[in-house]
Amino acid sequence: MFEFYGYFRSSAAYRCRIAxxxxxxxxxxxxxxxxxxxxxxFSPEYKKINPQSLVPSLKENDFSLSxxxxxxxxxxxxxxxxxxxxxxxxxxxxxxAFCLTIACEIHPFQNLRVQEFxxxxxxxxxxxxxxxxxxxxxxxxxxxxxxxxxxxSQYKFCFGNKPSIADIFLVPQIFSANRFNIDIxxxxxxxxxxxxxxQLEAFxxxxxxxxxxxx
Numbered sequence: 001m002f003e004f005y006g007y008f009r010s011s012a013a014y015r016c017r018i019a020x021x022x023x024x025x026x027x028x029x030x031x032x033x034x035x036x037x038x039x040x041x042f043s044p045e046y047k048k049i050n051p052q053s054l055v056p057s058l059k060e061n062d063f064s065l066s067x068x069x070x071x072x073x074x075x076x077x078x079x080x081x082x083x084x085x086x087x088x089x090x091x092x093x094x095x096x097a098f099c100l101t102i103a104c105e106i107h108p109f110q111n112l113r114v115q116e117f118x119x120x121x122x123x124x125x126x127x128x129x130x131x132x133x134x135x136x137x138x139x140x141x142x143x144x145x146x147x148x149x150x151x152x153s154q155y156k157f158c159f160g161n162k163p164s165i166a167d168i169f170l171v172p173q174i175f176s177a178n179r180f181n182i183d184i185x186x187x188x189x190x191x192x193x194x195x196x197x198x199q200l201e202a203f204x205x206x207x208x209x210x211x212x213x214x215x
Contacts, residue, residue, distance in 0.1 A: 002060035011172035012068040013056040021202035030214035032147035071114040102169045106140035148189040
């Protein structure tokens with residue numbers, strides 16, 4: 001059994017929890033609180049596991065891995081059933097691109113360390129931080145909506161009728177959008193996928209409120 005280091009409210013850790021649940025994989029959870037003790041991710045012990053001082057991280061014996069997409073791809077190769085990628089090669093590529101849209105073009109702008117830097121270095125107040133978050137999250141999710149609108153609207157999930165890696169990335173991002181009061185009421189495709197995912201136990205059990213370190 002491997003160790004998984006995360007934080008209940010981290011959307012990147014949330015992605016991994018969904019993947020673990022969909023694949024029915026057991027793991028030992030080790031909480032890393034991003035605010036307590038000046039940020040437990042900065043401790044010398046944790047930096048040996050993840051030199052970036054970020055969550056999530058996975059450790060199995062002498063092997064350690066960071067970055068949620070890499071962790072989920074590792075799981076996909078190590079535990080291929082059930083698979084988390086569409087069978088069609090073109091849809092597989094699109095699902096990966098969708099994940100990268102969220103992981104690279106949306107999520108970094110909401111990151112705690114980015115918000116704190118903007119607040120402290122540029123003396124920005126809560127209103128300005130909210131404007132920043134709205135620009136990047138609302139804009140990025142609108143682009144995700146446009147991506148899905150070009151696909152078969154009859155799909156229950158992002159790229160088919162069963163959850164894929166794309167849904168694993170979308171659901172935590174919508175959770176973050178709701179948390180930061182980002183209006184997604186007009187994003188009908190994303191809302192449909194989110195509602196369908198939210199009915200599945202794998203997604204319910206991965207929700208931040210259901211984690212042992214939830215506050």
